[in-house]
Structure formats: structure tokens, C-alpha cells
Amino acid sequence: MALKSVFDSSVIRAEFDKAGINNRFIPLIWKYVIQNPDCDWEDIPSLPSSAYTLLRAKFKASTSVVHSVFESNDGVTTKLLIKLQNGAFVESVIMRYDSSLGKLNGKPRPGGPRSTLCVSSQVGCKMGCTFCATGTMGFKNNLSSGEIVEQLVHASRLSTIRNIVFMGMGEPLNNYSSLVDAIRVMTASPFQISPRKITVSTVGIIHAINKLHNDVPNLNLAVSLHAPVQDIRCQIMPAARAFPLEKLMNALQEYQKKSQQKIFIEYIMLDGVNDEEQHAHQLGKLLEPFQVVVNLIPFNPIGSLSQFITSTNQKVTRFQKILRDIYDIRTTVRKEMGQDISGACGQLVVNLPDKRSISNAAPLTDIEDIRRQ
Ligand code: SAH
Ligand code: SF4
Numbered sequence: 001m002a003l004k005s006v007f008d009s010s011v012i013r014a015e016f017d018k019a020g021i022n023n024r025f026i027p028l029i030w031k032y033v034i035q036n037p038d039c040d041w042e043d044i045p046s047l048p049s050s051a052y053t054l055l056r057a058k059f060k061a062s063t064s065v066v067h068s069v070f071e072s073n074d075g076v077t078t079k080l081l082i083k084l085q086n087g088a089f090v091e092s093v094i095m096r097y098d099s100s101l102g103k104l105n106g107k108p109r110p111g112g113p114r115s116t117l118c119v120s121s122q123v124g125c126k127m128g129c130t131f132c133a134t135g136t137m138g139f140k141n142n143l144s145s146g147e148i149v150e151q152l153v154h155a156s157r158l159s160t161i162r163n164i165v166f167m168g169m170g171e172p173l174n175n176y177s178s179l180v181d182a183i184r185v186m187t188a189s190p191f192q193i194s195p196r197k198i199t200v201s202t203v204g205i206i207h208a209i210n211k212l213h214n215d216v217p218n219l220n221l222a223v224s225l226h227a228p229v230q231d232i233r234c235q236i237m238p239a240a241r242a243f244p245l246e247k248l249m250n251a252l253q254e255y256q257k258k259s260q261q262k263i264f265i266e267y268i269m270l271d272g273v274n275d276e277e278q279h280a281h282q283l284g285k286l287l288e289p290f291q292v293v294v295n296l297i298p299f300n301p302i303g304s305l306s307q308f309i310t311s312t313n314q315k316v317t318r319f320q321k322i323l324r325d326i327y328d329i330r331t332t333v334r335k336e337m338g339q340d341i342s343g344a345c346g347q348l349v350v351n352l353p354d355k356r357s358i359s360n361a362a363p364l365t366d367i368e369d370i371r372r373q
Helices: 009-018 025-035 049-058 133-137 145-156 172-186 206-215 230-236 245-259 277-287 313-326 367-372
Strands: 065-071 077-083 089-097 114-118 122-124 139-142 161-166 198-202 220-224 263-269 292-298 330-333
Touching: 009 025, 009 049, 009 145, 009 172, 025 049, 025 145, 077 145, 089 145, 114 145, 122 172, 139 172, 145 161, 145 172, 161 172, 172 198, 172 206, 198 206, 198 263, 206 245, 220 245, 230 245, 245 263, 263 313, 277 292, 277 313, 292 313, 313 330
Parallel strands: 114 161, 161 198, 198 220, 220 263, 263 292, 292 330
Antiparallel strands: 065 077, 077 089, 089 114, 122 139
């Protein structure tokens, strides 16, 4: 039987319980592994002897390996190409904000510079959004919670990670139990990442949104809306048929009532499809009952097959202005970084190993900064 990731919390907890070993040793083991990537189980001090036997028999310190690391020329973005135990690849992207200065609005940032990690939750994705390279790959498999956490472990060795965004490959809410387990690990000792610094981006899986707040409170929810009306949404996102806009908005209404937090709305700008003035007005009206931040995402064309064209800056600005000026909705435009390394989520693995293709827009408007304003 393949060894499990030591970061697979439900597996290790169950095994420790079965063997009568106290669970309090688990975060100590994690801490040691994070700091000592190549350690043997015997190196970890002060565990009960039955824990060593169990670890040797059933667990690996890491089931995934960093296959390659790509640095962007400006040093701001680092992409990790990670090989999983089953041979599949996923990617994680580290984005360093204020890496040289550690400043916010020109003043020293409390706590110094910090990085955001974009993680993957699945190999491929079954939602089939027509503009997305991951979507065109189809679905290969879910990541285990251990494999999700291992992305953070690998990245933590390169940079101090303060924020996590689930905007890499896959639809996180289609891998719900692994997602929830992984977030519970990330927010507990020794990682201690605040749930408010974790953003889950979803195409809008209604039944999962309905339980998310109860299972992991205080997260940031980002919804890939991409269209203000059902028929445009269906054209570009087949999942919209299963999760109709009206029902999705009702679920978001309930979510916001419970969470009392802003919801982030992602909106990819596709020329002539969803970027006209009328769409901005429709979106403004649709979002009127909500506390939201809209993030307009310039479309990144995915190879020559793409049927879409990126909206001009002029159209993006006009769209933003309508949302801001008429509907008073905080609206940002996503910056793209690290494009020289395809330094963004969801694309590199499509052409692995030697061809690097064009990437999604990176999730690069920093949620933390938005929340402060
Ligand atoms: N499945 C989740 C999270 C992963 S995709 C979701 O869809 O929300 C992360 C973000 O990248 C989503 O907002 C997605 O719509 C966007 N995206 C996908 N393909 C893109 C492309 N070609 N250009 C720009 N953004 C893209
Ligand atoms: Fe899946 Fe998100 Fe890509 Fe849609 S945009 S296919 S939900 S990864």
C-alpha cells in the first residue's frame, strides 16, 4: 500500500487514535518535517516509540516533490511545479508583495513583507469553463488534503507565506472534504495562517457554498461569476447549467448573512462577450444587495485554440467606472505578474514537461490589501 502524507490530517489522526497515541504529537511532527525536509522519522525527538513504528509503516514526510522552480525576472513570482505520488503534476505560485520594501501605502508594513501562495486542489477540472486551460484538460484526480498542505510546506521553505488563495488548478469545492481538512491544518499549529488570509475561489458549487461557513468559518470566498446573466454564463461556463445564476445568488445571500464578510467577485473580461456597458449595468444591479469587491480579470488567451479575445484596457476601464461610479461597488483590475514564467495558476501542467504555455491571469490583486481599505 502506498505510504500516506503525514500532512493528511484525518488519516494520521485516525491512525494515532487507533494506536492509542496522543494527537498532540502531530503538530510537533509537522513542525519538525517543515524545518527538516530530508529528515528520517527517527530524527524527530521525544515521540513515543509506537509513533515511530507507525510513521515508518504508514507515512511519508512528503508524498510530492518539487520537480522544478521558475523565478520571474522581476523576482516577484515563483512557480513551483510539483510532482504528485501518482506521477501527475500540479503547480503552486508564490507571489511576493513589497518584497523589497515591505511597505503598505508607502509606510512600513506591520509584520514586514509577506507572500501569497496560490495552491491547486485538483489535477485538471471537470467544470469545463471554455476560457480556462485547466478546464480544457478535463478532470484527472482530486488532491488529498496532504497533497494540498504539502504545497504550503514546499513553498514555506522558499518564502514566508501569509496568504493562501485556492486559485490554482481545479475547483476546490468539488474536492470538499480534502479542502476543509487542508484548511483546518493550515489554520492550526504549526502553520497558524489566519482563515481571513485564506481565499477559496469557486465557480459556484451551490451545495458546498451552503455548508462552507459552518465547516470553516471566516474564510474569504471568491466567486468566479464572469457574467451578469444566466445565458452568457452558460455560454462560457457549462457548470452554470447545473448551478443557475439565480440559485447561486440566493446561496451567496445566505452565505453573506452567516459570514458577515465581503464576497469577492471574479469577472473575466472577454471582448464582445461580457464586457459591454449593458453588462456592467446588469452586474451592478445584480450585486446591489451584496457587500462585494469585484475583481476584473484580463483574459489570458490559452494558445491558438482560444475563441476569445482579451478586452481592451479602454473597455475594462469603462466597465470599472460604471460599477464604481453608478453602483458604488469597489472594483479592482487584476494585475498580471510573472508572465515570463507563465507565473500564474492553472496552465503550465497542460503542456508538460518542456513546453511552457500561456497562463491564467494570476490572482494578483492582494485580498489582504483590499480588506484593509
Ligand atoms: N476553479 C476555481 C479556482 C481556479 S481558477 C474558479 O474557477 O474560481 C482561478 C481563476 O482563474 C478563476 O477566476 C478563473 O475563472 C480564472 N481563469 C481561468 N482561466 C483564465 C484565463 N484564461 N484568463 C484569466 N483568468 C482565468
Ligand atoms: Fe475549473 Fe475554475 Fe478552470 Fe472553470 S475556471 S474550468 S472551475 S479551474
